[in-house]
Amino acid sequence: MGSDKHVSLAGIMGFPVTPFDDNDYVNEKAFEANVQFLLNNGLDSVFVCAGSGEFQSLDIQEYERLVTVGVSVVAGKVPVFAGAGGNLKEAVERAQLAERVGANGLLLLPPYLIIPEQEGLYQYYRTIAQSTELPVIIYQRDNAVFTLGTLEKLANLPNVIGFKDGLGNFELNIEFVQSIGSKLQWMNGMPLAELTMPAYNALGFHSYSSAISNYIPQVSRKYYESLIGGDQASLQAIYREVILPIHRIRQLRKGYAVSLIKAGMDIVGLPVGLQVRSPLVKVEREHYVQLESIIKKSIDLIAATNNV
Template identity: 80%
Template sequence: MGFPVTPFDLQEQIDEKALQANIHFLVENGLDSVFVCAGSGEYQSLDIKEYERVVTVGVATVAGKVPVFAGAGGNIREAVERVQLAEKHGADGLLLLPPYLIIPEQEGLFNYYRTLAQSTSLPVIIYQRDNAIFTLGTLEKLANLPNVIGFKDGLGNFELNIEFVQSLGSRLQWMNGMPLAELTMPAYSALGYLSYSSAISNYIPQVSRTFYTSLLAGDQATVSSIYQEVILPIHRIRQLRKGYAVSLIKAGMNIVGLPVGLEVRTPLVQVEREHYVRLESIIKRSLDLVAIANNG
């Protein structure tokens, strides 16, 4: 699953041409779906008009080649409005993000996600992370809603995930939404999570694809090489500063020549020069590694 960024110019206005380039790049490199206005797209910093514009540009740019999902969450009233705007402008589905700040009881969590799901006819994916942590009973009730089709996990509690998959099975599509999901995908795939959100696909999609196909094929040698040379080194850089989950993507895209710039909206910070140079070296090494793997 591809999660494009929201590019900003030096005045922090949305750069629509750069957004189009980002989305074209994902589609042309074989991503199976595109999710706009989610975490990588700095959902939290977009006002309602910007949200509407990003969804509109995303749908038009993809032009039906793959499904387009839009994120929506936070303040319940604004979230409902965004859900309905996404449907109005042609999104194929929605990723329902956690509520703002509050750590709710399960009843409140159920009511929040049910409200969003019932405000649209589009298929929706439930996102578990941070302050939205489900019990099996709550997820079962949500899975009974006719348009709830998937569950994306960004928490990483494997005991809970096993309980979910074993209890609900094929009633939901199971998606790995952990930060740098390649890092945990071997463990998730063993549980039945067969798709994942790839941040690095924004700049090295060929690496992400080679990693995943090698994982499914049982090619442990290639999986291990990509771990050692690409995934773990990028993961170590991401851990150096809070917010690098977003700003490091833009740095990677800048390195490979995609015109998105490095601007992020506060409270995020840009990637430090030293870390940028380290990422540049990893990206060069990763492309060489994939070329070797794909040439046998």
């Protein structure tokens, strides 16, 4: 797609995991099943090798295989974005690799550990963006927090098309959207983004990354339709029975943002397994059982709301 500013970031964005077998090898067949599941359930884009995909623990060969498989499975039906970030030289290498194997865009993750000055942050993202013709999305979170001036400079680069927020500073987001406007597309990238999407949607963020779409995509779809359609009764039921209970489990252990997704997928019968790479830890049995109960309730809830 080159530097096409018109790649759409609307709707629900799917973030597949990276499945590992008991010997810590990437399970490509399980990854294919994950991507196909997202595609079958109407996700509007697919982001491979990003946060949910344990980007930080993949070597370059694993990265190449996963992006290649993702592109192959999706087969042009929706945009496929690949994650790139961390070490600057490796980020450039992976950005260019993703372009070569057919990805449609990049999600640029923060630099490794450093809390940089704004000029350093600008140079980091500019260097990666200018190393490729792919459309890129800037990701704000953790140690990558922008001022308006820095984001405006990045928005002027020809292939920067979007901004994903994982920080949750609403004063800052209002300043960004009101000042930069339609020059960028705005994504809610908060943990369990459904939790905050009503507030983000009101600001002009019209897409979000949905972790739960990996195992209960029907809930994410019903949630989004209820939000856009103003169906407050359905929204409240989904919050009460699904979103808030899952959120409470996620907060119990660090790293559950990833490992809880794999637990949910295991519960619904997707073959990804529960293995994660250190420093992440697997979901504890007690929490697995709690999630299982929530998923059962969610399926009943969607059936009930669809029959109203």
